[in-house]
Amino acid sequence: MANSITAAPAVLAQGVISSLANKLPVLSGISTVFSARPGTQGMSIQVPLIGTSTATTFGSGGYLTQDDATITSSTVSLSHYKVSSRFTPSNLKEYGPQFFINNFVNTASIALAQKVMDVINTQVTNANYSASTVSGAALSYAELVAVQKTLDDAKAPTPRYAVLNSTYISDLRQDTQIVGNNVLGAQIIRDGDLGVIAGARVYQFANLAANSESLAGWVAGPDAIAFASALPETDIPGWEVANATDETTGLSVQVIMGQEQSGYMNVTATLLFGAAVGRSTSLVRLKTA
Numbered sequence: 001m002a003n004s005i006t007a008a009p010a011v012l013a014q015g016v017i018s019s020l021a022n023k024l025p026v027l028s029g030i031s032t033v034f035s036a037r038p039g040t041q042g043m044s045i046q047v048p049l050i051g052t053s054t055a056t057t058f059g060s061g062g063y064l065t066q067d068d069a070t071i072t073s074s075t076v077s078l079s080h081y082k083v084s085s086r087f088t089p090s091n092l093k094e095y096g097p098q099f100f101i102n103n104f105v106n107t108a109s110i111a112l113a114q115k116v117m118d119v120i121n122t123q124v125t126n127a128n129y130s131a132s133t134v135s136g137a138a139l140s141y142a143e144l145v146a147v148q149k150t151l152d153d154a155k156a157p158t159p160r161y162a163v164l165n166s167t168y169i170s171d172l173r174q175d176t177q178i179v180g181n182n183v184l185g186a187q188i189i190r191d192g193d194l195g196v197i198a199g200a201r202v203y204q205f206a207n208l209a210a211n212s213e214s215l216a217g218w219v220a221g222p223d224a225i226a227f228a229s230a231l232p233e234t235d236i237p238g239w240e241v242a243n244a245t246d247e248t249t250g251l252s253v254q255v256i257m258g259q260e261q262s263g264y265m266n267v268t269a270t271l272l273f274g275a276a277v278g279r280s281t282s283l284v285r286l287k288t289a
Helices: 005-023 025-029 089-095 097-123 141-153 166-174 184-191
Strands: 031-039 044-050 071-077 079-087 132-134 160-164 200-204 215-220 225-232 240-245 252-259 265-277 283-287
Touching (some): 005 097, 005 252, 005 265, 025 097, 025 160, 044 225, 071 225, 079 097, 141 160, 141 215, 141 283, 166 200, 166 215
Parallel strands (some): 031 225, 132 283, 160 200
Antiparallel strands (some): 044 071, 071 265, 225 265, 240 252
16 A cells, blocks of 8 residues: 555545455345446435246247346435544654554444445345244254245245354354365364355354344345445545445445544545345345244
8 A cells, every 4th residue: 555645545445445345245145236426315226126037938929029027126225324534644643644544444344344234134124024934042054945945935036145143153153064064064164154055155244133023144035135336426625535446346435535624634435325125025034033
């Protein structure tokens, strides 16, 4: 990284998006739209959900007779979130610009990743997804298999993923049917990564909220949840603005930097995004009670 605070907005933006994308692998498993156009709080984006189709006989009417492939969408309303830090010129002189760059990147990416997961987690309620299973205090491989059958019966598309709290992750790491596997077990013992279990890519969400419904995780197809983001419109006279986009996902963050009237230097990372319910039958909630 550059060691000049004058390069900080661009350096910080790139650092935050790189760290943030690594903390949100779950976005690769859900329906997403990452808009490149500027947006504001409350902006709506349509996220397409590709449905399950049935092939029909090509009759005399040709291909214009009906729509065999159903394409539906969910409307996602975007909210603007920020993480800010302030420092004085004396702070900068004492600690050096590299200290603030490194500290801010870590702080901002952790906070923004948590907010993304919180917003997604908020969608997973009984009112939005009625299918659930009571796994109890512990989760087993057999229960994941049973959940997959529920999704199969509902014709939920693949690839599927599971978001689990820390307790359920610990349960699977100790499940003898999993760790007893010669190939998968060795990997789990070595680095703790569960990978794909019973057809679902497993992600850990340590701070998963129970939503007052004993929620401990969920298993879903890619059309169950819709997520969208855009770059915020920002125009603060005299402040520097830098945007950075993750090449793999398309997720973007914006960093703004300027001097407040109080004399403090302010650095803020912002993320404009939202989540919404997709196809309600493509998700099964896992509950402790």
